[in-house]
Amino acid sequence: MSISVNLEAQILDKANSEAQILKNAFASVGTLVINVMSSPGSGKTELISVLSDELRAQGSKVAVLVGDCATDHDAKRLSPHVDWVEQIQTKGVCHLEARMFTPYLDDLLQLAPQFLFIENVGNLVCPVDFDLGESIRVSLLSTTEGEDKPAKYPDLFRTCHITVISKADLIEAVEFSEHEARHYIELVSPKTNTIKVSARTKEGIEELAQAIRAITAQTKEGS
Template identity: 45%
Template structure:
C-alpha cells in the first residue's frame, strides 16, 4: 500500500510545530528572538557586533547564536562585544531549523536574556522557508547587491517583519537606487519598514536593539501579506497558531508553495538533495521519513 506524502509539508509542518513550541517557551521566559537573514557579505555580522556592544553598554541582557557552514570566525568577532555568543557549524546545511536552534539553546542561553539574536546562514533561499520560533524576522541587503534583490528573492523579503539596508555610506559610489529598492520591497511586502544603516559609521546602530526591546514590551510586529496567505489547505483537523507567522491545518490533501533545498533519506535510495519550487506531491511506500539535517558541532564563546 502506498500513500501520498508531500515531502515539503512533512518537513515544514514538523518545523513549524517545533518553532511554535520554542517561541512559546522563550516568550514565557521573557526572551525576544530576532532572526537575521541575508546573503553572504551583506555586513550583518558587523552590524550585529555593534548592536550587541551597545546592548552591553546599556546593561541589556542579550545573547547571540551564529550559524555557518564552517569556521568560528563570526563567533569570535561577536564575542568582542562582551555578550554571550555561541557558534553553530552546520556541516554544509544551508539553513538553521527550529529543532537545531532549540538543541543549541538547551543549557546554554543565560537566564534573564531579553534578546537573542540569531545570525542565520548566509543565504536568502533555504532559511526563508524555516520559522525558528522568532518574534522578529529581519532581512538585510547591502547597497552593493542591487536594487532588484527583493524581486529575485521574494520569499525572503516577502516574509520579513523588517528590512535593513546596510553599507549606505558607499551607496553613492556604487550608484545604489534607493527609490527603486524601496519600490521593489513594497511590491513583495507592502507596508514593511525599511531601515538604512552604515555600521562602521554608527548610522542606524541601535535600531534593531530598540525594536526588539519594544516588541518584548508588547509593541506590534508587521504582518507580511505573504505570511497571511501562507496557509496549508488540508482536510478537517484542528489548526494551530504560529505567532507572527501563519496558521494551518494538518490532514488530507493540500497544496502550498515553498522554495528551498530538501535533503532526505529513503531506506533503499540513499540520501539526496534537490530543490523544490512550487507545489509538489510525492508518492512513496508507507514507511517513515528520515531527515538528515543534524548539525555537527557548536562552539561556545562566553564572556
C-alpha cells in the same frame, strides 16, 4: 490491486512544532528571538555587533547563535560585543533549523537575555521556510548587492518585519539608488519597516534598536 490512504498532512508540521516549543520557552524567560537573514557578505555580523553594543548600553543582555557552513570566525568577531555567543557549523547545510538549537537551550534559558539574535546561514532561499521560534525576522539588503534583490528573492523579504538597507556609507561609491531599493522592498513586502543603516558610521543603529524594542513591547502586550 492497490489501495489509497488519504493523509492530508503538512510535512513541516513537526519542524514547526519544535520551533513553537522554542518560542514558548524563550517567551517564558522574557527573551525576544530575532532571526537575521540575508546574502553572504551583506553585513549581518557587523550589524549584530554594533546593534548589540547599542542594546547593551541601554542595559539589555544580548546572546547570539550564529550559523555558517564552516569556521567559528563570526562567533569570534561577535564575542567582544555580546554577553553570550555560540557558533553552529552546519557542515554544508544551507540554513538553520530549530532542532540544531537543542544543545544550547539550557544555557540560554538560564542566561535569559532580553535579545537572542540568530544569525542565519548567508542565503536568500533556504532559510525562509524554517521557523526558528523567532518573533521578529530581519532581512538585510546591502548597497553593494544591487537594488532589485528583493524582486529576485521575494519570499525572504516578504516574511520580514524589518528590512535593513546596510552599508549605507557606500551608497555614493556604488551608485546605489535608495529610492529604487525601497520601491522593490515595498513591492514584495508592503508592510515591512525599512531602515537605512551603516554599521561603520552608526547611522540608523539607534532607529533600528528602537524598532526592535517597539516590537518587543507589542509582543509582550500580545502575550
